[in-house]
Amino acid sequence: MRDGARRRGANRWRAAAVVALLGGGGWAVAEAQETPEAAALRAIQTAAATGDGAYGLVRSLTTEVGPRLAGSPGDRAAVAWAERKLTELGFDRVWSEPVEVPRWVRGEAAAEVVAPYPQPLAVAALGGSPGTDGWLEGEVVAAPDVAALEALPDEAVRGRIVFLHRRMERRPEGGAYGAVVPNRGKGPAVAAAKGAIAAVIRSVGTDSHRLPHTGSARHEGKLPAIPAAALSNPDADLLEAQLAHGVPVRLRLRLGCRDEGTASSANVIGEITGGERPDEVVLLGAHLDSWDLGTGAEDDGAGVGVVIEAARLAGRVGGPPRRSLRVVLFANEEFGLSGGRAYAVRPADELARHVAALESDLGSGRVRALRTRFAPADAKLAERLAAALAPLGIPVEAKEAYGGADIGPLRRLGVPVVDLAPDASTYFDVHHTADDTLDKVSAEGLRHQVAAFATVARLLADATAAPARLPAEEDQSRSR
Ligand SMILES: [Zn+2]
CATH class of the missing domain: 3.40.630.10 (Zn peptidases)
Structure with a gap:
């Protein structure tokens, strides 16, 4: 007014x-x-x-x-x-x-960079994610958001682990959430449709702590067909920094989550x-x-x-x-x-x-x-x-x-x-x-x-x- x-x-x-x-x-x-x-x-x-x-x-x-x-x-x-x-x-x-x-049960969660510079990453499964049944390993393909992922040719995504990394801005009205949350809600399903074996996202959150932000990866009632997890913001930074070296980055992921009806x-x-x-x-x-x-x-x-x-x-x-x-x-x-x-x-x-x-x-x-x-x-x-x-x-x-x-x-x-x-x-x-x-x-x-x-x-x-x-x-x- x-x-x-x-x-x-x-x-x-x-x-x-x-x-x-x-x-x-x-x-x-x-x-x-x-x-x-x-x-x-x-x-x-x-x-x-x-x-x-x-x-x-x-x-x-x-x-x-x-x-x-x-x-x-x-x-x-x-x-x-x-x-x-x-x-x-x-x-x-x-x-x-x-x-x-x-009813979805979280279970354990772990992630590691396997190459080029092996390191553990702080990770949390996204709600609705299936489990991995042991370690799941693949090469990372990165995109900032769902639109950029959709624009990638399927061959670039097939068999890989998608990493969506757009940051959420800090604003008093919290309005930046709506701009980034599709990476979580929709990203894993889009990655699955393009043949990815898993999806990880930068946490939808404004902190710089090593605590991942979970949340639902359901979209329009559909469960993602592939394992999906959020990296804490500093761990997303770390993954981006390794990707910036221009050599293939391999990740492995272990999620114990399951759907119980x-x-x-x-x-x-x-x-x-x-x-x-x-x-x-x-x-x-x-x-x-x-x-x-x-x-x-x-x-x-x-x-x-x-x-x-x-x-x-x-x-x-x-x-x-x-x-x-x-x-x-x-x-x-x-x-x-x-x-x-x-x-x-x-x-x-x-x-x-x-x-x-x-x-x-x-x-x-x-x-x-x-x-x-x-x-x-x-x-x-x-x-x-x-x-x-x-x-x-x-x-x-x-x-x-x-x-x-x-x-x-x-x-x-x-x-x-x-x-x-x-x-x-x-x-x-x-x-x-x-x-x-x-x-x-x-x-x-x-x-x-x-x-x-x-x-x-x-x-x-x-x-x-x-x-x-x-x-x-x-x-x-x-x-x-
Ligand atoms: Zn709420």
Whole structure:
């Protein structure tokens, strides 16, 4: 939003009469003459600013459950944890909806340069990769990305190990992820189609630690037919440096991963029932599963903590909301979006009562921008959200909201979505690595996210008229 518009919005919301942005990333919420709605929002923001509910939830989830890869014992423990927490926190209704998930087991992983300069490499299998059945050795053929790989003649790839090496840039919005992640999601399948015997990628991550970033190598439901793994960034540098000598580089790879079919998991749902229109729902989503290398603290323990605490504050501070607030903790986002897809399969009349959805799945940073995806007729409602977030120092970004992976299927069906985009500058340092642990989680960032999510959820739940539904997207498979 332009600064002028933001100032006008701030003036309209009386509680924002004095906005004090404190040094060190804090914020203060000011008092003035205010409407009952503004008073409720201020009470919610004050409770968020002083509470540590979200951090406590992340600590509990990472300590008492830890890694929770789809279909694993950790995944089952996470479902039980979520049901128990939502119940203990006093949500009016708590239930689980069964979701079938793929079950893939990682096993061991090792890689070595065999020639010209033998060295071990730090490597992690990509989700969905088959195992190698002992060592698999071949000459390396390098390409920066999928397009460059596709442009290579098949003879240059056949019988070799493909190495995709494009780097991911560090950016606050984390937007560089989308540019590089096809190397992981699609690269191994393209390499297989061209006759490669394996694929390794430079980690999709912004750190320089010797920890590889795992992630799904599935694409459009297809498993790669060849073993696929990620090298840590320094190991990708090392491989590039050896390739730069212009002599053939040979690599060997040993992966013990295997496909074990399917398992049962669940979307866990907690609802605070609306006082006037209980059938209408504002949905707050995050995913309960995680990759297995770390404890899933930033991805997506942070989001789980934020949406539970935000819904609790929005529903319990300042009297009951008009509509219901529904937390959905989605099953298996990481390895095929099983929970997000399953949730959206509901009767049309029930989906029509989902008035808006928002998701937290980009770490624990402070919220850096508001984006909405509303019909043009709801511009006023978007302005009210902006005004209510002004005391938190959150500007509007003039870009349409994306929603998130798990609520993507709802967005494609026309449910209005709101983004509260966190600063993700450091998120991709630990994303999908063994380093995704509680110490990386920002308690201050979580408080700021809780304040923002609770504010938006409450305002949408109380709005006299719900935002209008948008036309459904024609291509339901489009991911972004
Ligand atoms: Zn995630």
